[in-house]
Amino acid sequence: MTEVLSDSFALAGRQMRHIRRMPEQLLGITVMPVAFVLVFGYLFGSAMQVPGQGGYKEYIMAGIFAQVMLANLTTTAIGVVEDLNNGLVDRFRALPISRSSVLLGRTTADLVLVGWTSAIMAVVGYLIGWRAHNGVLQTLAGFGLLLLMGFAMSWLGALVGLSLRSPEAVSALSGVVMMPLAFLSNAFVPPEGLPGWMRVVVEWNPVSAVVSAARDLFGNERGASSGAFPSEHPVIAALVVLLALLAVVVPLAGRAYQRAAARR
Amino acid sequence: METAISAEGLRKRYGDHQALDGIDLEVPAGTILGVLGPNGAGKTTTVRILATLLDPDEGRATVAGYDLATQAKLIRANVGLTGQYAAVDERLTGRENLQLIGTLLRLGRKGARARADELLEKFSLVDAADRMAKTYSGGMRRRLDLAASLVAAPPVLFLDEPTTGLDLTSRLALWEMIKEQVDAGVTVLLTTQYLEEADQLADRIAVIDKGVVIADGTPDELKREVGGERLEVSVASLADLTAATRVLADVSPQEPVVDRDSRTVSVPLAGGVNTIAAAATGLERLGIEPQDFAVRRSSLDDVFLALTGQRGADEDPAGPTGPAQQDDQAAQAEQQKEMQAA
Structure with a gap:
């Protein structure tokens, strides 16, 4: 076990070096989310009607955080595809190291990056007026839950990358999957005004559960619960969904790693 | 003589394509076996199986004295693999690439650094050691790749078309480096499409076609x-x-x-x-x-x-x-x- 951890650590360190080598990459992954915070907070915020006193700036932050976590799927998937195609996966697999450490190293490094992005976003959000109202512990719990989502999406991304094996396919698929997941949720728009069937979809979208949970933990208002379970108990619903996703995806990604690397 | 690599009846099927149809190989310790064959003959599949990257459907093999089916991890600790693609991390420097492998092989921070220095010296990469590998020429990448597969000083080395796509000078330099390894007692299994390469390097040659060994012997024997x-x-x-x-x-x-x-x-x-x-x-x-x-x-x-x-x-x-x-x-x-x- 300690071997797995130290190998993963060394492999995660590899990605940290990439970032040190090319800081513009870090800038790249940070600029978009920060731009989202500004665009949604200022531009759309002036036109949006949301529940509670905090206004759209308070409402939107949890949504943008969740979207960044969702996008972590693509980051990991692309990284895995790169390693597969340039032969590094073969190199690592031919070493007497634990085979889980390669994926664990990558998902950990991607988690660190997404954590960094969140920190920057939080600062920018604070500067434009976003506040967390429930104290340090609950705020940290909110970020913890969001990062758990980022980690789960990262493992899902590893599975996707290992299955598709091409960066183009990964981009295409993640666009198709992530758009509806993000926009058919309560991340950007309160579900109250939606037509009936769409409202049901939004309420049961797992992304909504995470967003609602984060809003609750941050103390940002999210309007009245509709009575659906994920809306009534968002923290439990989010934890269950994310842990279940990890429980399914981690072993599947591990198996895909064994086979995908073996196929060529 | 001691046998470093032996394979018996290796079979592997992909869908309805029988990639390997019963491969038998023997490589005495300290020699080079050249595996020669056209594209798609099963050379790479054979190497990948012997390097534990792929499980055979049937057949047995021992590599460096360990059984493929039950001692894969020990085999991995005792073989180096250089695949068809120079498997180096482009965004790390040459030195970092070697140090990473050393760390993963548990040489320790100091040990990994010392081994990296040693290999950079040996493979004439000292000047480029602190440049990102993506700035390397094809020949330099291959050298770094070969160096990476030697970090553990493995007694058995698999080289899968190690010089494909290289110019003459780089190819000759790589040949020299391979010969040095063999002089130091390393056993090499080398696949190639280049007849000259097999002729030049190999002690024995196995010709593979359609997943079976159709001839083997020394280059001279085969010619005769x-x-x-x-x-x-x-x-x-x-x-x-x-x-x-x-x-x-x-x-x-x-x-x-x-x-x-x-x-x-x-x-x-x-x-x-x-x-x-x-x-x-x-x-x-x-x-x-x-x-x-x-x-x-x-x-x-x-x-x-x-x-x-x-x-x-x-x-x-x-x-x-x-x-x-x-x-x-x-x-x-x-x-x-x-x-x-x-």
């Missing part, structure tokens, strides 16, 4: 057994060519092969020295003075053609003046001299 030797006579005029063809037809049970452009006629050398003597006497009787009278051993190219019905790789790795061919020419010149003395 499969291609045999031919007596070849070149003359000055077409009239002489006709006469010379008649002479050779008399001394050989097989039809002579005539090439009018080069005014050369040849027959398989079935009867050894007697055939040579008879041919020489026949030509002398007719007063024909041959421009060239020689026994030619078939090239590995002929062997490959005869065995697989395909030419070797089009791209001639070493060019017409490559060392392998120079050796061949030297050998032929020597044979010619012997003949003239006789």
Whole structure:
């Protein structure tokens, strides 16, 4: 076990070096989310009607955080595809190291990056007026839950990358999957005004559960619960969904790693 | 001699394609086995199985004394693998690439650094050590890749088409580095499409086609057994060519092969020295003075053609003046001299 951890650590360190080598990459992954915070907070915020006193700036932050976590799927998937195609996966697999450490190293490094992005976003959000109202512990719990989502999406991304094996396919698929997941949720728009069937979809979208949970933990208002379970108990619903996703995806990604690397 | 790699009846099927159909190999410790074969013959699949990257459907193998089925991790600790792609992290420096492997091999921080320095020195990468690998030339990448597979100082090395796509200079440099490893006692299994490469490096060659070993032996044995030797006579005029063809037809049970452009006629050398003597006497009787009278051993190219019905790789790795061919020419010149003395 300690071997797995130290190998993963060394492999995660590899990605940290990439970032040190090319800081513009870090800038790249940070600029978009920060731009989202500004665009949604200022531009759309002036036109949006949301529940509670905090206004759209308070409402939107949890949504943008969740979207960044969702996008972590693509980051990991692309990284895995790169390693597969340039032969590094073969190199690592031919070493007497634990085979889980390669994926664990990558998902950990991607988690660190997404954590960094969140920190920057939080600062920018604070500067434009976003506040967390429930104290340090609950705020940290909110970020913890969001990062758990980022980690789960990262493992899902590893599975996707290992299955598709091409960066183009990964981009295409993640666009198709992530758009509806993000926009058919309560991340950007309160579900109250939606037509009936769409409202049901939004309420049961797992992304909504995470967003609602984060809003609750941050103390940002999210309007009245509709009575659906994920809306009534968002923290439990989010934890269950994310842990279940990890429980399914981690072993599947591990198996895909064994086979995908073996196929060529 | 101790056996470093042995494989028995390896089979692997992908869908309805039988990639390996019962591969048997033996590589004595401290030698190079060249695995030769056309594209898709099963060379890479064989290497990937032996390097534990792929499970065979059937068959057994031991590598470096460990059983493939039950001791894969020990095998991984004792083999180095260089695949068809230079598997280096482009965004790390050469030194970092080697240090990462060293760390993963638990050499410790200091140990990994020392080993990296040593290998950078050995593979002439010191000047480029702190540049990102993506700035490296193809030859430098291959050298770094080979160095990376040697960090653990493994007793067994798998090289899967290690020089594909390299220019002549880089290829020769890599050949030297491979030879150094073998001199140091490392056992090498090398796949290649380049006949010269196998001829130059390998102690023994296994020719694979359609997932089975169709011939194996030393390069010389293969050339003798499969291609045999031919007596070849070149003359000055077409009239002489006709006469010379008649002479050779008399001394050989097989039809002579005539090439009018080069005014050369040849027959398989079935009867050894007697055939040579008879041919020489026949030509002398007719007063024909041959421009060239020689026994030619078939090239590995002929062997490959005869065995697989395909030419070797089009791209001639070493060019017409490559060392392998120079050796061949030297050998032929020597044979010619012997003949003239006789």
